[in-house]
Amino acid sequence: MMNTIGAAIIGCGAIAPLHARAIDAMEGARLVAVVDIDPVQAAQSAEDYGCEGLTDYRQLLERKDIAVVHLCTPHHLHAEMAVELLKAGKHVLTEKPMALDVPSALEMQAAAEAAEGQLGVVFQNRYNEPSVQIKAIIESGSLGKLLCMKGLVTWTRDADYYTGSSWRGRWATEGGGVLINQTIHTLDLLHWFGGGIASVKGSVTTDVLDEVIEVEDSAHACINFSNGVRGLFYGTNAYQTNSPVELELVFEQGTLQQRRDSLYLWQDGQETLLCGPQGSSTGGKAYWGTGHSRLIQDFYAHIREGCRFWIDGTEGIKTLELIAAIYRSSVSRKPVLQGSTPLASHGFSHLH
Structure with a gap:
């Protein structure tokens, strides 16, 4: 038993x-x-x-x-x-x-x-079926070399969201805005798909809530990976609805697109549905993804088996370093190189 x-x-x-x-x-x-x-x-x-x-x-x-x-x-x-x-x-x-x-x-x-x-x-979006299939296609090479990719997150957070929780919207307690809270999952996926990062150039702005929060509500970045892949990212909390996250990966022999939690393959002039939205028995907001229960089950399985869980501190630090690089690049207006001191330093708040 x-x-x-x-x-x-x-x-x-x-x-x-x-x-x-x-x-x-x-x-x-x-x-x-x-x-x-x-x-x-x-x-x-x-x-x-x-x-x-x-x-x-x-x-x-x-x-x-x-x-x-x-x-x-x-x-x-x-x-x-x-x-x-x-x-x-x-x-x-x-x-x-x-x-x-x-x-x-x-x-x-x-x-x-x-x-x-x-x-x-908890990077539960790695367990969403589109993410699993994208990663498998990259590793199999069935569509040839990955050339470029993009991730778009257009969500909404109003003033009440921040004023209702004293820790939100503050550098000292939240550590950033849309980058570290809402779009971190999409940045994690881009990092997971692309591998090692060579350089990052990005910028952050506060487009709507500058009278309410200290941190950014919008950000964009150009991420150059060590394997030559270029990733473009845009995220905002300044939209007026929570749209589904959009991902696109362009390969030598086809293009993968995630739209409304479904994954499509565009190849030879035809679009094919590879997988549709997955239901979740644990509830939550639809645009969070449905991977929480699968990740938690897997964490417990690794504990039972005495095996190291694969989304560990090392993986978490990679994505934090990417976010720190975007903040620092926004201040310097220059690319931040992987392995340079700024990439591993604290975020945006200590740079003014």
Whole structure:
């Protein structure tokens, strides 16, 4: 009989229900406790999920019945919590971004390397069926060499979204704006598809909410990969609706396009549907993608098998470095080279 893995969730905000439902749907896993500094929120979530409600995450450190902790807290809290939990022997699965900035992420990675527990990062869009098929086509070479690609994210976030949460829209607590919060998944996919990065040139602006937030609501970048592929990226929270993410990858022998969570192949003058939208039993917003439950199941499977989870701190740091490069390029108006000091430094806020 499968041993039950006890779990806890820290942070009972918007993303926590996806984690709770994924744990509940999984054989051999049980949500033991939820934690939130707001006692009313903690109590309500505990009632919703049939578990304990706590207000201090340090109460989890000595708990033998809790092996996995899900971090669904504001960005600036991830690193400190993860380091303490890893040192206490817990497995940690953190929502994106893994940390507020690259130095904090490196501290988390160092703690994970010295710990018995694993550190996983939630880049759930890698589990969406279009993403899986795109990656397989790239690796198989069935369409020839990848030449270029683009990613477009046009979403909306109004003033209430930021004023309703004191940590959002602030460099010290969110670490950035649309880049580090909303479009990080698309940047992660471009990095995953393209491989190593040679240089990045980009810019950020605050087009609509400059009276409300310190951070950017729009960004674009030209990403030159080491293999010669060029990636173009545009993301904004200044649209007036949340449109589905769009991806396009051009190969020598055809073009892949992701539109409305469906993947199409354009080849020889014909368009073919390769896969359609995938349903999700864990709910959440449609434009988030549907990979949360699959990622969480896979994280637990790796723990059971004693294998290292593949979306770990190293993967999380790569995407944070890309974001840091866009911020720094925006200030310098010059390309930032992979491996140069600015790429691994803190983000935009310390550059003024």
